[in-house]
Amino acid sequence: MQAAIRNLLLVLLLLPQTLKAEGPSALRLCYQLQDHPPFTLPANNAQTPGPGILLELIQAAATQAGLTIDWQRQPWKRCILALQRGDVDGIFPTIWQAERDTWGQFPGRDPQAGQPVQRQYRLWQVDYPIATRRDTRLSWDGQRFANLKYGLSSPLGYLTHQRLAELGALASVSLQPDKGLQLVASGRLDGFVIERNISLALIAQLHLQEQLQLLPQPLLQADWHLPLSHTFYQHHPQLAVRFWQALGQQREAREAELRQRYMP
Structure with missing residues (x-):
């Protein structure tokens, strides 16, 4: 009985060291x-x-x-x-x-x-479409934009922001998605780019379904x-x-x- 208790105590003493050796728990x-x-x-x-x-x-x-x-x-x-x-x-x-x-x-x-x-x-696998007004003249063929007026925006620090800059299509102002979509709806921004499902959810939340659309060709597709x-x-x-x-x-x-x- 005493030997069993000693063995149990030894296991309990060594357990924290064993867990530490295996790595963090969080x-x-x-x-x-x-x-x-x-x-x-x-x-x-x-x-x-x-x-x-x-x-x-x-x-x-x-x-x-x-x-x-x-x-x-x-x-x-x-x-x-x-x-x-x-x-x-x-x-x-x-x-x-x-x-x-x-x-x-x-x-x-x-x-x-x-x-x-x-x-x-x-x-997750995602894509980033371009949200525009339904009456927009802007077009995107996967390589270049046509009929740019104000430029497009995307959250600062996102790859989409970098991609728009490389294409010469980035607006001078960086916006959060809700503000960006509202500016697009009001005709003061050509488009806004964010992940498809996030964009659709925000458009519905802001009640902009009648004003905004997503262009068929996304700006990019990628893995998160x-x-x-x-x-x-x-x-x-x-x-x-x-x-x-x-x-x-x-x-x-x-x-x-x-x-x-x-x-x-």
């Missing part, structure tokens, strides 16, 4: 302050079907990987800076670009070996990812891969159900 994840239905929704709102597609996916993946989530909300540029400093362990959602390798570690990415991001670990900080990945590479794998598995298993519930 991920500090940062995402944007502004809610973007159907991907992130206000907490404790009985009128919504849940916290949002991305939050559900990430929470399910964390549970599968044996982790809890410390959710943090900040302006997007602060999330990026926090990731670079290692003040948070990950940010979402973001599109990979080569220059963003400095932000953090994207799943499967190895710049030195030329290894691309592994898209099976993506959060959840990069982890270089510090976290260097110290816990196996845990990082386990989490990304769980994320991919949860998306494959639940995508149809989430689309049905959040995108009726």
Whole structure:
């Protein structure tokens, strides 16, 4: 009996060290302050079907990987800076670009070996259409714009903002989505670009369905990812891969159900 008690005490003493060796039990994840239905929704709102597609996916993946989530909300540029400093362990959602390798570690990415991001670990596949007035003369063929008058806008720090600048189509003012769509509706901006489902939800929320349309050709199509900080990945590479794998598995298993519930 005494030997059994001694063995139990030894296990209890060693357990914290074992858990520490395996890595942290929580991920500090940062995402944007502004809610973007159907991907992130206000907490404790009985009128919504849940916290949002991305939050559900990430929470399910964390549970599968044996982790809890410390959710943090900040302006997007602060999330990026926090990731670079290692003040948070990950940010979402973001599109990979080569220059963003400095932000953090994207799943499967190895710049030195030329290894691309592994898209099976993506959060979601998205596209970014152009919202315009229904009576607009603006056209977009996937390569260039015609009949620009005021320019187009997109949130600062987004890849769409950079793409509009490269095309010479960026308006001088950077706007939040609700303000941008209202300016388009009032005829003071040629168009606004944000993810399709977010755009549709905002247009409905602002009661602008009669004034606005989405052009058939999107500005871009891409995958959203959840990069982890270089510090976290260097110290816990196996845990990082386990989490990304769980994320991919949860998306494959639940995508149809989430689309049905959040995108009726």
